[in-house]
Amino acid sequence: MKRGGPIPRRTPLVSVTPLRKQSKSRTSREKRRDETKARLLVRMRCFNNNGGLCEICGQREAADPAHRLATGRNGGWHSSNLIAACRPCHDQQRDGKGGEQLATMLGQVLPSRVNGEQPVPACVPVQLVYGRVYLDDAGGFTEAIT
Template sequence: MKKMRILARDVDPETGDVSYFKAGHTSRLEAVKGERAPKPPTKGQKAARRRRKKQHYAGCRPRPLFHTSTPKLHEDPAERFRLKQEVFANAGNRCVYCGARYPLTLDHIIPLSKGGGWHKENLQCLCAPCNEAKADMMPYEQAA
């Protein structure tokens, strides 16, 4: 008989029974309650799931490339300020979404966390409430 490595243990608060989860158990329920684990999906079910996923993502725009190089403007405050003033001037010192004039912030259309960069085409002028509502969403993730 093969020895199995213990991965975790669970203590039942009512009875004080200890049950161990071992490698090879397919679900926690099986280890705790002694029930049988659900059957794995068939090839047909897997194919149907892949088709549904493909259909769901068919209308989405492609994700940006994450390895694009952009200038390190956060290291040069003067260059960053100049770029910020240029973006604000192009937007007419108004929020792009709601048209508010105050308080304006600089926003990345494609967020830095998702591969966006510090270039003029990726920056826009938003008021603080609109910028907070946008958060780090991509343009196609926002509600229309």
């Protein structure tokens, strides 16, 4: 059964402008999402190195990734720049009561400049539970020969 004619439109038709060409550069939201994923992967790799225990004392569960070169000093989220640390060890590294000096001597904290240049965490050995080692960006380490 055929009904009446076409239904009248309540709104007038508007000419549609063609969509803008999508730029090939990523949006800031996509960049943040990718950066968050990368941080999560590095965190997981960092915590899995020592079975989830602190890499400094080896006794307590690791709670935080401790940056050897602080993010405020241009330290990034790279495996060679992170140590899985429990809260007391992490706080002791930055306490300002001599703990930072000891952590710097052990390579657990890096100074912002050495002879006018920024240190590269992968090139500076660090004293951890498994001995004096060089951390790499793949999440592993090699023994530092002294």
